[in-house]
Amino acid sequence: MKRTGLGLCLLVLVLVLASFSPAVLAQDVHITILNSKGEIQTQLEEIAAYYSSITDGVTVEVIAAPVGQSPFERAVALYASGNAPAILMLDAGDVLLFQDRALALNDEKWVKDAIPNSLDMATAEDGRILAFPVTVEGYGFIYNKAVLNEAVGGEFDPATINTRDALKELFDTIENSGNNAIVIGPEDWSLGAHFFALAYSGQSPDLAEVNAFLEGLKNGTVKLADNAVANGLLDTFDLMKEYNYDRLDPLASTYDRGTQLIGEGEVGVWFQGNWAWPGIADFDTTGGQFGFLPVPISNDPTDLGNTQIPVGVTKYFILDGEQNSPAQQQAAKDFLNWLVYDPEGQRRFVQDASIIPAFSNITIAPNDPLSASIMEYIQEGKTMNFILNLPPDHWANVGASMQKYLSNFINRAAFFAEVEAYWQGVGK
Amino acid sequence: MFPAFFVCTKSEVQRVLALEKRFIDKLKTYLIFAGPTTLAFLTVIILPFLFGIYLTFTNWDGIAKAYDFVGFSNYVTVFRDDAFWRSFLLTVKYVAYTVVIVNTLGFILAYILTGDQVPGQNLLRTGFFVPNLIGGIILGLVWRFIFSNILVFIGRQLNISFLSYSWLTNPDKVLWTLVIVSVWQYSGYMMIIFIAGLVNIPKDLIEAARIDGANGFQRLRMLILPLMVPSFIVTVFLTIQRGFMVYDVNLALTQGGPFKTSELISMHVYEKAFLAQQYGVGQSQAFFLFLLVAAISVTQVYFSKKLEVEA
Numbered sequence: 001m002k003r004t005g006l007g008l009c010l011l012v013l014v015l016v017l018a019s020f021s022p023a024v025l026a027q028d029v030h031i032t033i034l035n036s037k038g039e040i041q042t043q044l045e046e047i048a049a050y051y052s053s054i055t056d057g058v059t060v061e062v063i064a065a066p067v068g069q070s071p072f073e074r075a076v077a078l079y080a081s082g083n084a085p086a087i088l089m090l091d092a093g094d095v096l097l098f099q100d101r102a103l104a105l106n107d108e109k110w111v112k113d114a115i116p117n118s119l120d121m122a123t124a125e126d127g128r129i130l131a132f133p134v135t136v137e138g139y140g141f142i143y144n145k146a147v148l149n150e151a152v153g154g155e156f157d158p159a160t161i162n163t164r165d166a167l168k169e170l171f172d173t174i175e176n177s178g179n180n181a182i183v184i185g186p187e188d189w190s191l192g193a194h195f196f197a198l199a200y201s202g203q204s205p206d207l208a209e210v211n212a213f214l215e216g217l218k219n220g221t222v223k224l225a226d227n228a229v230a231n232g233l234l235d236t237f238d239l240m241k242e243y244n245y246d247r248l249d250p251l252a253s254t255y256d257r258g259t260q261l262i263g264e265g266e267v268g269v270w271f272q273g274n275w276a277w278p279g280i281a282d283f284d285t286t287g288g289q290f291g292f293l294p295v296p297i298s299n300d301p302t303d304l305g306n307t308q309i310p311v312g313v314t315k316y317f318i319l320d321g322e323q324n325s326p327a328q329q330q331a332a333k334d335f336l337n338w339l340v341y342d343p344e345g346q347r348r349f350v351q352d353a354s355i356i357p358a359f360s361n362i363t364i365a366p367n368d369p370l371s372a373s374i375m376e377y378i379q380e381g382k383t384m385n386f387i388l389n390l391p392p393d394h395w396a397n398v399g400a401s402m403q404k405y406l407s408n409f410i411n412r413a414a415f416f417a418e419v420e421a422y423w424q425g426v427g428k
Numbered sequence: 429m430f431p432a433f434f435v436c437t438k439s440e441v442q443r444v445l446a447l448e449k450r451f452i453d454k455l456k457t458y459l460i461f462a463g464p465t466t467l468a469f470l471t472v473i474i475l476p477f478l479f480g481i482y483l484t485f486t487n488w489d490g491i492a493k494a495y496d497f498v499g500f501s502n503y504v505t506v507f508r509d510d511a512f513w514r515s516f517l518l519t520v521k522y523v524a525y526t527v528v529i530v531n532t533l534g535f536i537l538a539y540i541l542t543g544d545q546v547p548g549q550n551l552l553r554t555g556f557f558v559p560n561l562i563g564g565i566i567l568g569l570v571w572r573f574i575f576s577n578i579l580v581f582i583g584r585q586l587n588i589s590f591l592s593y594s595w596l597t598n599p600d601k602v603l604w605t606l607v608i609v610s611v612w613q614y615s616g617y618m619m620i621i622f623i624a625g626l627v628n629i630p631k632d633l634i635e636a637a638r639i640d641g642a643n644g645f646q647r648l649r650m651l652i653l654p655l656m657v658p659s660f661i662v663t664v665f666l667t668i669q670r671g672f673m674v675y676d677v678n679l680a681l682t683q684g685g686p687f688k689t690s691e692l693i694s695m696h697v698y699e700k701a702f703l704a705q706q707y708g709v710g711q712s713q714a715f716f717l718f719l720l721v722a723a724i725s726v727t728q729v730y731f732s733k734k735l736e737v738e739a
Contacts, residue, residue, distance in 0.1 A: 073702040076490045097705070100493040188685070251597035251686045252576055393704040400687035407597070407686065 028057040029331045031086035031324070034078065035062050036071030037135075037315060039278040043353040050348065051335060058331050065089075072097070072392070084323040086332040092121045092388040095131045095316050103321035103329060104128040110340045110359060118313045118358040121388060131316035132336050133358035138292070138311035138374040138386065139194050139273030141182075142280075145289035147268040151177040161293045162301040164236050171243045174268040181243040182269040185258045186251045186406060188399025193390065194310075195237070195271060195295075196398050196419070201385040202229040202297055202305040210385060217423035224416040229305075232297035234405075234412055240271070241406065250406050259283060262290075269293070274370035277354060281368070291373040294382075304384060309377050312386025313358050397422045484712040489705045502712040511688075512713060515696040518603065522692060523671035525607045526614070530667050531660065533611060534618030539648075541619070542626045553623065556616035564613075568680020571609045572596065575681075599689040602682055606690060609677055614670070618663045625659030626652070654737045661732045665725055672721045693717055 035044050041064050048060035063085065065074040072094045078084050079101065090098070105111065106129045111119070114133055122131035148156035151174040161167055171181035185191075203213045216222035224230045245267050246253040256279065262270040263283025270276075280290065296306040319332045338345040346362050349355055354366045356374060365375055377383055401418040404410045410418070484502050488495040506512055537556055541549050559567070576594040583591025595601040629652060637647050675694040678684065684691035684699075691699075697717065701710025 070703060072490075072705065076702070079491060097489060097491050101491070188687075249580075249593050249597060252580075252594040391704075393699070396688075396699065396703060400685075403685070403687040409599070409687070 028059060029327050030059045030061065031328050031331050031335070033060065033062045033087040033317075034065060034071065034075060034085045034089055036065040036074070036089045036091070037275070038064060039275060040353045040355070043348075046352065047345075047348045051338065051345075055334075058334075060335060070392075079323070082323060084320040086320055086324045086328045087317050087335070088320065089134060089315050089317055090131070092312070092314055092316060093390065093392065095122050095318060096124060098318055099124045099128070099130055101320060101322045102130040102318040104130065105132065105319065105333075108132075108333060109337060113340065113359045113361045115358050115360050121313065122316055131318045133313040134315040134317055134355070135313065136311060136356040136358050136374070136378070137273055137275060137314045138309050138377065138383070140271070140295055140309040141269045141293040142262055142272050142276065142370065143269050143291055143293055144262055144265050144267070144286060145291060146286040147174065147179050147265045151179065151268065158291055158293050159307075162296060162306045163299040164232075164239065164296045165299050167236070167293075167296050168239055171239070171269075175243070179265070180245045180261075180267045182240055182271075183245040183253060183258055183261050183267045184240055184250060184271060184406065185255055186246075186253050186403055187255055188403060189395045190255075190272065190399075191402035191406065192397070192399025193395035194273065196233070196402055197387045197390065198295055198297070198305060198310065199224075199227070199230040199233045200387050200390075201310055202233065202303075203227075205304055205384060207385050210387065211389075214390075214423070217420065218426055220420070220424050222420075224420060225413065229297055230416070231412075232303075233295075234415075236295060236297055237405070251403060255279075271295070274354075274356070274368075274374050277368045277370045280370075288369045290369045292370065292377065308382045308384040309374070310386040311374060311378060311383040312388055314386065314388065391426050394422070480711050481715055483708055484715055486708050488707045490702065490707040495708075498708065502708045503716070505709050506712050506716055509709075512693075512696060512700075515691050515693050516717075518689075518691070519672060519693040522603060522606060522610075522674075523668060525603075526610045526671050527664060527667045529607065529611050530614045530618055531663055533615045534663065535622050535656075537615060537619040538622030538626055539652075542623055553619070556619055558616065559613050560617040562613075564674075564676025565680045567609060567613060568677045571605070571612075572681050575605055596682055597686050599686055602686065602690040605681060606674075606678065606692070609681060610671070610674065613677070614667060618667065621663050621666075622656070622659055625656050629655050654735075657732065657735045657737065661729060661736075664732065665729055668728060669721065669725055672717070672724075 033044065033048065035041055037044075041062065044062045048062045052059045065071045071088070071090050075084075075088050075090060075094075075098070078088075084101070088098075095102075106127075108129075110132065111129055115136075118133040118136075119129055119131075122133065123129050143156075143158070145156060148170070151170075161170055174181045200210055200214060203210050213222060217224075241247065241250070244250055245261060258270050258272065259276060259279035260283045261267045263280040264285055274292075277290075281288075284290075292309055294305060294307055294309050297303060298306065301307065317336065319329060319336075321329065324332070339349045340346070340357075340359050340362065346357075346364060350357055350362060350364050351367050354368045354371055356366060356371050356378075365372065398419055401410075401415055401422070404418075405412070405415040485497055485499060486495045487498045487502075540546060541553055541556075546552070562570075575596050579591050580594050582588070583593075595605050633651060633655075634647060637651050642650065673694055674692060675698065678690065678692045678695050682690040684695050693713075694717075697710050697713045699710075700713060701707050704710075
């Protein structure tokens with residue numbers, strides 16, 4: 001009886017230990033991609049399945065960072081469990097945090113085909129290039145062309161909106177035509193990371209000067225109340241608040257509601273980025289007639305931001321160099337090369353997944369109207385910096401302050417004080 | 429000084445050997461029955477806990493391989509962090525409301541449903557218990573729809589001003605949405621514990637009290653409540669502990685909004701560690717929170733044990 005007891009105990013122990021040992025007995029190479037762009041999950045899975053079918057012995061699997069969880073956090077959890085994917089899609093600002101674990105990619109062919117500045121946020125201090133630029137994104141006022149055509153009684157020309165007064169006139173025209181002008185999405189990430197970041201990037205077209213401005217906020221020498229760009233941006237926000245479709249209960253609106261209102265033409269304008277297309281497409285009743293307007297911050301058309309929209313590389317792939325075998329690392333590199341250089345890879349990546357590529361050798365463009373509009377701004381050179389090196393909790397804190405300002409819970413002076421207090425506490 | 433065994437008699441040696449043998453037998457039995465559990469408990473609870481305490485003295489960001497020791501500076505940061513204390517006070521408020529309401533309501537439900545003249549008792553008991561079987565995230569999403577769509581719709585149709593705007597976007601009311609959902613979630617669970625306590629009260633005692641002329645309220649006040657103290661110890665402990673640890677409902681229902689006015693302490697700790705990428709500070713907050721909750725729970729159990737009476 002005792003013997004059996006002990007034997008059983010040993011058996012349990014062996015089973016427990018056995019389950020810990022990695023199951024890499026198979027000859028085939030299996031790699032995993034962590035995807036943090038939820039809106040293209042299905043498309044990426046299809047690309048992975050196709051790539052697995054055309055390669056010999058390589059299978060690619062896509063796992064998703066759940067909605068509401070940051071990619072950083074998911075990646076950290078996967079690393080901690082010894083289960084890191086071969087390819088991880090991270091936010092631009094988080095790439096260098098992984099420099100101890102990411103593979104150096106300086107020798108890859110695509111490095112020299114990457115568009116200018118697209119590797120800035122992926123290059124470590126020692127010169128190692130640690131990440132692959134996944135996509136270029138931009139944001140501004142998305143407009144529904146059908147609504148605006150109806151309002152202006154003809155073909156709407158987006159170039160006419162280059163001052164705040166022109167925007168106000170447009171809002172009035174839309175309301176007079178019986179439609180609603182604009183809906184403001186109250187999400188903290190949208191208001192904090194995108195809308196208020198316009199106050200930073202509007203300071204100067206030179207990123208170094210923007211960084212100096214942020215440094216000034218940190219050490220308390222910059223006063224937002226005296227800053228023309230910050231005040232101008234909030235003047236525009238006041239205008240948006242006045243015409244807001246949900247002005248009675250501004251915080252009750254949601255992102256999904258925004259996609260529906262703009263898609264069905266219930267409102268003419270919505271502040272968002274080109275990532276919103278898959279959501280809008282579900283409600284689109286106008287046959288894909290959408291585009292971007294800049295967010296004007298003054299009444300001088302030559303001011304930065306009145307004719308430009310922020311554009312930047314927002315997502316990067318890093319390759320794990322620690323928990324994947326050399327064969328898996330090679331397979332991951334091959335996969336990225338296939339995306340950039342194989343015609344079928346390009347087509348699926350750019351058109352199926354609606355990705356604006358960050359590589360100059362790719363000549364095809366995404367089909368969706370929002371990405372096409374961003375591409376137009378890029379080609380005309382009407383872009384400004386998409387500020388991506390903000391502190392990781394910036395969007396949540398400044399976003400919360402923006403929500404207070406949106407719901408008239410605090411006035412402008414109190415709002416500026418909160419933002420300044422946040423910046424002065426960064427890193428402390 | 430001679431070593432001890434020189435002065436031991438034979439019988440003493442035998443006794444020591446017997447003791448040793450008994451100890452080894454006990455250890456064997458323990459390992460066979462509780463060994464695997466102990467191993468699991470050690471590896472997934474105790475070791476991470478100790479490692480977590482170790483991390484509070486570092487400036488680790490969650491992913492880097494190298495980090496520095498920073499002594500107690502993380503704890504100093506926690507004590508100086510206004511947002512942490514605001515969130516902590518909010519949680520204390522939330523716990524106070526939920527503990528009182530959940531236990532009162534749970535007891536009233538149990539008292540009614542163990543009475544003689546209520547039809548469909550089993551059905552009602554099941555009904556009140558069911559919310560506890562729904563996961564917090566689903567519960568939060570369901571109630572978010574109720575608060576932001578259904579109640580607002582009713583409020584606007586019937587012109588009830590306090591329902592016309594979503595409570596979830598009102599910083600003064602948002603805490604109550606959390607309280608309401610938690611009460612709905614836990615009252616039924618506590619009710620089951622109270623029912624178990626109530627049916628165990630000897631019928632002859634109640635009978636005797638009735639013959640002595642005690643009316644319903646007197647029986648409840650002088651007899652049933654004192655005998656229910658053991659149940660209350662359990663339910664109050666459970667509600668306090670769950671209240672401090674709540675995260676899922678907070679995340680799904682309010683996401684800490686509007687503008688962080690409903691960010692309870694667990695969410696604050698989580699965001700500090702993973703969003704702000706200050707793992708050391710977040711871990712210090714978590715450890716501090718552990719000490720507080722442990723202290724509160726132990727005090728509660730210690731003092732309420734003194735209220736227990738023998739029938």
